Amino acid sequence: MRYWLLKTEPQEYSISLLRSEGRTRWEGIRNYQARNYLREMENGDLGFLYHSSCKTPGIYGTLKISGSAYPDNSALDSKSKYFDKKSKNGANNWSAIDVTFLAQYSKPLLLPDIKSLKELGSCPLTSRGNRLSVIPLTLEQFELMNEAASSQKE
DNA sequence: GCCAACGTTGGC
DNA sequence: GCCAACGTTGGC
Numbered sequence: 422m423r424y425w426l427l428k429t430e431p432q433e434y435s436i437s438l439l440r441s442e443g444r445t446r447w448e449g450i451r452n453y454q455a456r457n458y459l460r461e462m463e464n465g466d467l468g469f470l471y472h473s474s475c476k477t478p479g480i481y482g483t484l485k486i487s488g489s490a491y492p493d494n495s496a497l498d499s500k501s502k503y504f505d506k507k508s509k510n511g512a513n514n515w516s517a518i519d520v521t522f523l524a525q526y527s528k529p530l531l532l533p534d535i536k537s538l539k540e541l542g543s544c545p546l547t548s549r550g551n552r553l554s555v556i557p558l559t560l561e562q563f564e565l566m567n568e569a570a571s572s573q574k575e
Numbered sequence: 576g577c578c579a580a581c582g583t584t585g586g587c
Numbered sequence: 588g589c590c591a592a593c594g595t596t597g598g599c
Contacts, residue, residue, distance in 0.1 A: 452594075474585055550592035552584045581596075
């Protein structure tokens with residue numbers, strides 16, 4: 422069992438949309454390191470949903486990985502915003518995976534609060550210039566952040 | 576294989 | 588909107 426943090430911009434795909442849909446395809450990853458992490462994911466892994474590029478970046482809820490990675494066909498679709506002209510059927514560089522909604526925090530754990538967790542140790546989320554959209558976490562990091570998020574007052 | 580130019584990400 | 592940081596591209 423592994424633990425992950427998945428980034429999305431709320432205007433792109435929000436926690437409330439994931440909650441209403443229940444399950445979605447996590448597609449459009451166009452970074453090799455992030456893609457490699459998608460391929461390392463296993464059914465039942467747990468993750469956070471993080472919202473970036475918004476007024477209040479932070480962790481908004483939890484999700485579960487469903488199944489394992491498969492080809493991201495949006496790379497082949499010239500009408501898709503994720504189209505990659507270098508990918509072809511049979512030579513598609515990119516992967517997608519399904520995720521299932523678990524919970525939405527009543528109050529998100531915002532980035533300044535995450536940075537204040539000294540026990541977090543080194544994490545790509547809080548290191549300088551972080552741009553990775555799929556981030557692996559240790560069990561300890563996951564539990565620390567989950568408890569910090571769950572124990573927040575309204 | 577180096578590295579400058581360019582594009583993108585993401586916090587502020 | 589700004590800008591630092593980073594990944595990718597492409598000429599050599």
